[in-house]
Each structure stands twice: as structure tokens, then as C-alpha cells.
Amino acid sequence: METVIDIQRLSKSFGNHEVLKDIHFSVNKGEVVCIIGSSGSGKSTLLRCVNLLEKPSGGKIIYHGENILDDKHDIHAYRRRLGMVFQQFNLFNNHNVLGNCVIGQMKVLKRSKEEAEKVALKYLKVVGMDRFVNAKPRQLSGGQKQRVAIARALSMEPDVLLFDEPTSALDPEMVGEVLKVMKELAETGLTMLIVTHEMEFAKEVSDRVVFMDKGVIAEEGSPDQIFNHPTGERTREFLKRTL
Ligand code: ADP
Numbered sequence: 001m002e003t004v005i006d007i008q009r010l011s012k013s014f015g016n017h018e019v020l021k022d023i024h025f026s027v028n029k030g031e032v033v034c035i036i037g038s039s040g041s042g043k044s045t046l047l048r049c050v051n052l053l054e055k056p057s058g059g060k061i062i063y064h065g066e067n068i069l070d071d072k073h074d075i076h077a078y079r080r081r082l083g084m085v086f087q088q089f090n091l092f093n094n095h096n097v098l099g100n101c102v103i104g105q106m107k108v109l110k111r112s113k114e115e116a117e118k119v120a121l122k123y124l125k126v127v128g129m130d131r132f133v134n135a136k137p138r139q140l141s142g143g144q145k146q147r148v149a150i151a152r153a154l155s156m157e158p159d160v161l162l163f164d165e166p167t168s169a170l171d172p173e174m175v176g177e178v179l180k181v182m183k184e185l186a187e188t189g190l191t192m193l194i195v196t197h198e199m200e201f202a203k204e205v206s207d208r209v210v211f212m213d214k215g216v217i218a219e220e221g222s223p224d225q226i227f228n229h230p231t232g233e234r235t236r237e238f239l240k241r242t243l
């Protein structure tokens, strides 16, 4: 199996506060890995370290055989290969749906407007938002905004798509439409790393589940192992509170 990202001994401190400790894990091509764990356990920080929105304090991020934390490495080239979907959508409110999906392609990938619009439309169709190309974000529901944010990330055709609690800011009735799109993407073989509180979704869609607790990976395994046969006391406690 081809490894896309391999994290080794990753650590992150904010001042004296060590938020991530000795994190090891990898994401293989076509795999869906869900990260679960209590609030404050370091899940967002881990994702932000993976895409270098935060600078790790130590460890390695091996991408296609190279440690991208080496000084000589071109982190911009690496970051272009990762997509990110945030809890708060982070759409540009002054641009319409199509604009949101073409800006990054033109600026970062240097695609022509025509090419970028073609690609954007393709992915807006995938998420069922192609009828809304001219809408401004404020005219959309939360679920629709998040689907546009997913189309925008897909338009960059990343190697890995990272999601940080993509449904946590949504009204309950809109969670389903976003999870459905994510499930469809998972089935197309997209490589995905997803922080989520949606345990049913994680159980159904993941190839692997990572349970984080107080800055460490406390347990990792198949959804069946983690949800039906957890071995760690902390995993059991967490699931008892959550399920
Ligand atoms: P989670 O996403 O699992 O809820 P986070 O990664 O957001 O957890 O946070 C983990 C810990 O790191 C928390 O104690 C949080 O307060 C701390 N933290 C996160 N970001 C920062 C920051 N920019 N500065 C200082 N502390 C931070």
C-alpha cells in the first residue's frame, strides 16, 4: 500500500504547554482515517500541524519519502497537495459560489479562468451545488456552504483532503447532507483524514480510527476494533460518554 503521509514522533507545544506528544501515524492512498477524541485532546492541532498551519515543535512529516520539515524542503509545494475543510467553512463572502471555487486554482495552480471554472463546475456537481454557482455564501444554508467548501477543496485536486469537524457548526438537520457527500467521496477512493464527533459516520466510513486523548494517540485500529472491542480504558470511557 502506498503511504501518502507518514507522521513520526510529532510534537507540538504552545509555550510550556505540550499539546501533542510523540504522535506516530500514517495515511495510505485511498484510505479514510477518522480522528476522534474529547475536546482539547489535540485533534485540530494535529491537523493544523499536518498541513503546516502550525509549525510542529519536533518530529517528521514524511511525504513521498521526504521529510517536509527539513529546512530545504519546499513547503508550498507540499501544502498545494493538501486540501482542508474547516468547521466554519471559511468561504469568501464577497465572492459567489463559482468564484470561491476558482480563486485558489487560478492563484495557486495558475489555471486559466476557463479551466478553473470547468474544474469547479465538475466538483460543484459532485457535491450537488452546481445550480448555485451565482449565489453568495450568505444566501446559502450551513450545509450548502460546507458543500461548497468541499467543492472548493476538491477543485485543487489534492492528494489528501483534511476535514476538521466539518459538521460541528451545522444545524442538526443539515449534518446528513454533508456526511452523505463525504461518504460518497470516500467511496470514490479519495484519501481523507477527518476529525469528527459523528461516531456512526466514523464507524461506517473509516478504514482506520485514531483515538486521541490529552495529546497522544491512545488507541488506533479498525472501526470494529475501536468501537466494538476497544482495549484502552480511556477509549472505553470516551465511547461510553459519546455513544
Ligand atoms: P481539539 O481539536 O481536540 O479540541 P485542540 O487541538 O484545539 O484540541 O487543542 C488542544 C490544546 O491545545 C488545548 O488545550 C488548546 O487550548 C491548546 N491550543 C490550541 N491552539 C492553541 C494556540 N494557538 N495557542 C495556545 N494553545 C493552543
Ligand code: MG
Residues within 6 Å of the ligand: 043, 044, 045, 165
Ligand atoms: Mg478541534
